[in-house]
Amino acid sequence: MSSSKSNKIVKLESSDNKTFEVEEAVAVQSETLKNMVDDGCANDTIPLPNVNGKILEMVLGWCKKHVDETVTGDELNKYEADFLDLDQADLYGLLMAANFLNVKGLLDRVLQRVADMIKGKKPEEIRRIFNIKNDFTPEEEEEIRLENAWAFD
């Protein structure tokens, strides 16, 4: 296990009432949880009504990997690459959770992954990928075209 000095356990409860017990060193990878721990709110189970069990497990898995000093740099790179091989719903959930829990590294990686899905795509393609409704009026469409022409030139 981790050689972290503090082996205090933090209890977390997901939106679907699953409980997780993790070492404090793992939990504080999340800025949000760290603040709670620092404020002494971590003695009882911390409810996380925004995060379901599946996603929470993933986030905690990520955090564990990143405090584990026995993991080499190469292993971590491989882990991170595999980790993000997800379907869109999980990616979205993970992004929301990483944002809410404020896990910096994870948030950056998920954002980068989403950015990679956008790169080089036309607006219609982006709408299709993310299932976004085009809510512009034709006049607005024209405005936007002029607004953005500089970037496409």
Place this chain on the structure above:
Amino acid sequence: MSRRVRRKVARKGKVLPSYPEVEDEVLVLERKENVDWTNLPDDTVIQLFSCLNYRDRASLSSTCRTWRVLGMSSCLWNSLDLRAHKCDVSMAASLASRCGNLQKLRFRGAESADAVIHLQARNLCEISGDYCRKITDATLSVIVARHEALESLQLGPDFCERISSDAIKAIAFCCSKLKRLRLSGIRDVHGDAINALAKHCPNLTDIGFIDCLNVDEMALGNVVSVRFLSVSGTSNMKWGVVSDFWHKLPKLTGLDVSRTDIGPAAVSRLLSSSDSLKVFCALNCPVLEKYTSFHVNKNKGKLLLALFTDIFKEIASLLVDTTNKAKNVFLDWRNVKNKDKNLDEIMNWVEWILSHTLLRIAESTQQGLDDFWLKQGAALLLSLMESSQEEVQERAATGLATFVVVDDEHANIDWGRADAVMRDGGIRLLLDLAKSWREGLQAEAAKAIANLSVNNNVAKAVAEEGGINILAGLARSMNRLVAEEAAGGLWNLSVGEEHKGAIAKAGGVKALVDLIFKWANGGDGVLERAAGALANLAADDKCSTEVAVAGGVHALVMLARNCKFEGVQEQAARALANLAAHGDSNSNNAAVGQEAGALEALVQLTRSPHEGVRQEAAGALWNLSFDDRNREAIAAAGGVEALVALAQSCSNASPGLQERAAGALWGLSVSEANSVAIGREGGVAPLIALARSEAEDVHETAAGALWNLAFNPGNALHIVEEGGVPALVDLCKTSVSKMARFMAALALAYMFDGRMDEFALIGTSSESVSKSVSLDGARRMALKHIEAFVLTFSDPQAFAAAAASSAPASLSHVTEGARIQEAGHLRCSGAEIGRFVAMLRNPSSILKACAAFALLQFTIPGGRHAVHHASLMQNAGAARVLRAAAAAATAPLEAKIFARIVLRNLERHHMEPSL
């Protein structure tokens, strides 16, 4: 810039299934249940925007109202880099509504400079422009007049040739908040302009008059606010005046006199007499360096950065904690928790001037700097690549791309320098830079990777670090410079056999083909690189199929037809040649021929004034002529005339061109009609000349062409008349290539098996006597050498054993000794096989043996066309003739044994008809 190319005319290889289309990950994701991405928190979306370049940001903003609004968030519009974008007045005006809080602007070129004011970015603090040669005093004056909040103005590194002291005065009058002014390449910086700066800009702490012609040194001594001053590369400095006045500048902390003619006296005086001076940078100052004994007196902790000092160590002394390794000094400083503003200013300035000067030194390709680059230059560039200043990162990457190239002409790179880059983890750093969303960094990093990858070891490291995926991604960039450098990287990487598959897997093939369509009408650089990379990839069987699937045939033919740049033509023709080089293993050969205008274009390119273009076009036609339909279509497109003309004109050309010119004629001459046409056009003489070449590769193709031509008695006579017999005899006797010797022997056999004599007799009767006399001499000479040739493949012991027993093993032994590996690739027509079968009955025992020897080569089981030949022989009733030859009492032993082997070969083919 640098690249390395390689041609491969592979005619072997198995048919393998092509890769499955790389499945679009996005589509996989799409099938899942819907989530509403527009519900993401605003700050997360803004963060997402900040991971994207401007094009992608614009696309994302164009999807829906929510995201349009978020895309206008002022934090995304703090700084703007317009360098990759065409920015004219109307574009700038369309941006104005978003530029209210713009702090930092980078632009490129005079047109953009004129447009800057239309951004109406009144709060702009920093302006930095490059490609400034045409920017005028008027433009600059208007810019500074409209941006009174300006704190930093930088124009360079190109010389601002049209900017004078008047504009500098305007800067002084308008921008009272100015802190930093760096200008490059100004002719004269007059005293009154400098004095105006001193008077009106009390906060001016950082001045650079770089690569200027004349700067008023004395006036610079009046700018009491200055802390950092660079006159690097500026000529005509009066160092006496400098040392008299500058040491009095009360705040002067950093002074950069790199690339000037400063001498030791001035350096010593400044170092000893200035109280405030901390960093003195004098890189590449020849006068100073001549004084090898010059050593820095212990000047109260003042640093001297020069080619002969330990720069890392000097800089490390600035940091309080000097326990760490000096080489990590930049990293240590960046990681310091408690920021020291004063130190940060010094370090940022040092980074900037170092990156500038190192790039200038790299560009100058001076001799004698190996030691510097290996010991510290490379490591410095790598450290600077991690700078937090984007410009510094860019320049460091450009520096890396530049300093490894030692020979621009031949794109050679210095292995020692490349190794130094690798050793210090440079590949990883470059790839990280290339992953940035900033296109300037992407382009420079890709360029450095491309140049370094000329070296195999670097290419390997790049591939191992995941560079192929990154480059393939950048090749899809909408930014031409980025795509161009990435294509260059793929070009160099694709030289390695082991990287081709990886490039295809990363979607590189499709990306490269798309590049050609995207910039079909512009940019020879990007087109040449894309075509060059595709050419290398097409040499691989699997990848060549991918190239075709991705629409590469159409793209490359389009280039061959329409592009006017020779470099592009050359690579396009080479790519088509390699695409067509896979023979029966895929259908690309036929596909190229069917592309409208392809063959005509290639025929046309054989007339190019550029030798490389001619060579690759001939190579392409050679490979294409393996397909029967293409062969006739090439002839119909005027290929015979063009290629004969090419063969006639290439006596002094490179062996590569000679080989392909003869090769293309060889390919065309497979049909007798073409053969006759080649003879008629005067192709015989140049082919004989090529047969006399020194180069082995040329021997093969010239001998092959002459062999095909000799099938026709008219041509055969022509060959004799043009002095071809001694040339062929020479080849047959001395060529290093077994194939050339073999085909020369076969050509001679055709010429003297009797058909030519009949033809010659029908000719003019008055000359017939003398002709037959000369023919007799030539015939004797030819037969003698054919015999000698066949005997070199006849091991007497093996023959004796085979004669004594009919055991298969002894025959196999003879076959092994006689086999010419490459002859298995030759494909004969029914007429040719028939002719050899007939030759088995020729009165000349030498020709009998030669015919049996040839048939043996053509029917060895496992040979590419052996089954085809066996069935042709069956049709010609060869078995009977062979049995007769094998049993004939009068025939020479070789003929009998070879005939027996051929019989056995035929039997084996009949037993295994599927083979």
